[in-house]
Amino acid sequence: MNKSLKLKLELIRKEIISEIIARKTNQQLDTNTAFKFIQEINNATYKELQTLAIESVIHNKKVSDLFIDGTPLPF
Numbered sequence: 594m595n596k597s598l599k600l601k602l603e604l605i606r607k608e609i610i611s612e613i614i615a616r617k618t619n620q621q622l623d624t625n626t627a628f629k630f631i632q633e634i635n636n637a638t639y640k641e642l643q644t645l646a647i648e649s650v651i652h653n654k655k656v657s658d659l660f661i662d663g664t665p666l667p668f
């Protein structure tokens with residue numbers, strides 16, 4: 594995997610974590626759920642992030658919404 598693709602996937606990871614924190618701040622997520630989501634996304638591989646990005650295009654949704662709102666994902 595080239596460096597450019599890895600950087601884009603890290604930006605996806607960062608966007609998801611930012612959305613988790615925003616939802617926690619707005620009290621849409623409780624602390625335990627937010628922590629669990631952050632652990633999951635930090636442990637996600639580049640392949641899983643890439644799959645998530647593809648799913649977001651297919652479903653025409655933001656990547657963070659797919660991850661947080663529970664759209665079935667392959668990991």
